[in-house]
Amino acid sequence: MPVPACKNIACEERILFALTEKIADGFLGHLPKFHAPSSNVEYIVPDKTEDWLATLRRIQPTILITGWHTPALPQEWIESPEFSLRYLCHLAGTVKHVCPRRVLERGVLVSNWGSTVNHTIAEHALLLVLGALRSTAQWNAWQPDTHNQQAIASSWHDAKTTLRTRSLRGRRVGLHGLGSIARETIKLLRPFNVTLSAFSDGVPAMEFQNCDVRQCASLEELFSTNEIIIECEALTPASRGSVTEKLLALLPDDAVFVNVGRGEVVDENALARLATQKTPDATAAGGGGGRRGRHRQEAGGDCVLPWMFFSKNHRSRIHR
The missing domain is CATH 3.40.50.720 (NAD(P)-binding Rossmann-like Domain)
Known part of the structure; x- marks a missing residue:
């Protein structure tokens, strides 16, 4: 997946792919790695990230792409004034293990694969x-x-x-x-x-x-x-x-x-x-x-x- 050209609203967002390599490969067909220093899109492997809370605070994603093995969003981040998330895109079915109800209460849009499978x-x-x-x-x-x-x-x-x-x-x-x-x-x-x-x-x-x-x-x-x-x-x-x-x-x-x-x-x-x-x-x-x-x-x-x-x-x- 190429780095998107900053000519649309997506480039105003900070997008974080928090997927294991296996899940990314299975759902996306390849690993969406971004290397451009100016890119607003980052890719991390959550099971190799020592401090999930620190990662979220550093990146401050407005869009988060998650899968089966993505850790739960920390309550401390959800309740903090710096909470930036606007949309959580879960690539699989149930999202409960990633997204506490409080995320919805804070107005975040959440989607999963619904009935498509x-x-x-x-x-x-x-x-x-x-x-x-x-x-x-x-x-x-x-x-x-x-x-x-x-x-x-x-x-x-x-x-x-x-x-x-x-x-x-x-x-x-x-x-x-x-x-x-x-x-x-x-x-x-x-x-x-x-x-x-x-x-x-x-x-x-x-x-x-x-x-x-x-x-x-x-x-x-x-x-x-x-x-x-x-x-x-x-x-x-x-x-x-x-x-x-x-x-x-x-x-x-x-x-x-x-x-x-x-x-x-x-x-x-x-x-x-x-x-x-x-x-x-x-x-x-x-x-x-x-x-x-x-x-x-x-x-x-x-x-x-x-x-x-x-x-x-x-x-x-x-x-x-």
Whole structure:
């Protein structure tokens, strides 16, 4: 990114990129380093900056670009008369870890990626559901010797009875959460002629009606009446750990559990235990930017993908 020519309002601002090299490269495609002495734009790597408060006081940014690993704005700077920030541009999702509410109260404009990535998360939820139903991760173990016709026949017969691939069409699908990701997922599920229900504490009944989704009265009803559960509830003090081992045990045999929300909503230790009980079929977990939980365990042989899915029937594995 070249140093901007001072011919517009941007040059009246002091712009600070406070991003790790990995985040800058991932979001911007390169490192926006500025070397011109007269430049009003600076780039720092926050985890290599010994004194974050001193850096902010020195630069006095009016525009701050942040990411997942940017430290929280110091309260001392926020409350000081020298507080200069006018706009905080967060390149990722939740900005709570960087921006205390007091920043908003001081009139700072704050933005994040909002709903711009929701369709990609919904697509991944569908991918994981289909992958679990089709036992996709286990296919490689059943590739026959293409030079041996008898081996081919035997192998594919065994695969048919062991993999037990299934279709999504006509299934009962439940969603924990009814936010923008859930609504995008609902759109993708419609063509499969599924029966949809959902639960999200505090969401008005009208929202479920607008989505043409049956509202469950409780999480217990959601988990006990559906073959597939897609977890996409927001992480709040009330939802943290709300998907317990008791709830997961309510899933019927051959059920599928997919988590594209926050890992801390789910008791992942319980999920790992269930992966080795009741002959579970497919579990996988992954995450990015702290979005998912931190559990990591081997329990068999399936796949690793950057969100979580779980199917109760055959041997499986959880990865983080």
